[in-house]
Amino acid sequence: MNNSNHIQWQQPLIKKEDRERLHGHRGVVIWLTGLSGSGKSTIAIALEKALHEAGISTFLLDGDNIRHGLNSDLGFSRKDRTENIRRIGEVAKLFMESGCVVLASFISPYEADRMKVRSLFNSGEFIEVYVKCSLAQCEKRDPKGLYKKARSGEILTFTGISDPYEEPKNPEIIIDTEALPVQEAVRILNEFLTEHGYFTKPG
Ligand SMILES: Nc1ncnc2c1ncn2[C@@H]1O[C@H](COP(=O)(O)OS(=O)(=O)O)[C@@H](OP(=O)(O)O)[C@H]1O
Numbered sequence: 216m217n218n219s220n221h222i223q224w225q226q227p228l229i230k231k232e233d234r235e236r237l238h239g240h241r242g243v244v245i246w247l248t249g250l251s252g253s254g255k256s257t258i259a260i261a262l263e264k265a266l267h268e269a270g271i272s273t274f275l276l277d278g279d280n281i282r283h284g285l286n287s288d289l290g291f292s293r294k295d296r297t298e299n300i301r302r303i304g305e306v307a308k309l310f311m312e313s314g315c316v317v318l319a320s321f322i323s324p325y326e327a328d329r330m331k332v333r334s335l336f337n338s339g340e341f342i343e344v345y346v347k348c349s350l351a352q353c354e355k356r357d358p359k360g361l362y363k364k365a366r367s368g369e370i371l372t373f374t375g376i377s378d379p380y381e382e383p384k385n386p387e388i389i390i391d392t393e394a395l396p397v398q399e400a401v402r403i404l405n406e407f408l409t410e411h412g413y414f415t416k417p418g
């Protein structure tokens with residue numbers, strides 16, 4: 216039953232801007248989308264380390280990990296992927312509002328689902344990063360042996376093989392991991408955040 220008619224929004228005294236002042240930087244979501252094996256987790260983990268060492272409050276949300284807990288009831292049908300991304304979008308927003316730099320690493324294969332997540336945020340709070348890598352290269356890397364299983368039919372509806380991946384239409388950043396080493400991707404993302412004022416102490 217939907218009880219939303221009987222729920223009222225509570226207005227807290229402490230706002231996002233107050234928490235950002237405490238952290239000394241802005242809250243933001245860096246949303247990494249791309250094929251399995253494109254390098255999303257590798258880049259997110261390396262970026263988080265660099266930011267943490269620079270004194271930035273971070274939180275990493277990663278596909279495999281979230282699917283062990285919060286989203287353990289979801290599979291890989293179109294409907295479940297959409298619900299997966301919807302819930303993660305809400306979680307990312309909570310962490311962003313806590314004043315953290317959120318690194319969200321999910322295949323998130325559907326443009327409409329990513330756009331819905333984006334619509335939860337104000338301008339500048341959501342940065343979409345397309346971690347670009349050809350299917351051939353992802354399959355060559357196959358870090359978890361999943362492409363092999365997808366080709367043999369052991370895994371059904373596998374992104375890129377038997378399920379779609381829709382390339383982002385207007386991502387803020389494209390990182391081509393066939394051309395750039397991990398540390399260069401980290402440098403580019405760090406530079407973007409610095410140049411756009413995310414690390415300056417909010418007034
Ligand atoms: N069928 C199928 N298709 C794609 N991926 C699969 C599948 N089955 C399991 N896995 C593993 O689950 C990880 C992707 O989870 P996500 O939550 O990021 O997927 S999605 O955004 O809901 O499409 C994905 O992680 P990454 O390889 O890091 O992308 C895989 O390890």
Ligand SMILES: Nc1ncnc2c1ncn2[C@@H]1O[C@H](COP(=O)(O)OP(=O)(O)O)[C@@H](O)[C@H]1O
Pocket residue numbers: 249250251252253254255256257258320356358392393395396397400
């Ligand atoms: N330039 C690069 N950027 C990111 N990962 C790379 C790069 N070159 C090679 N790799 C390798 O590709 C694999 C990417 O795996 P992973 O980060 O788990 O991808 P995803 O999270 O997108 O599934 C890792 O084994 C990583 O070491």
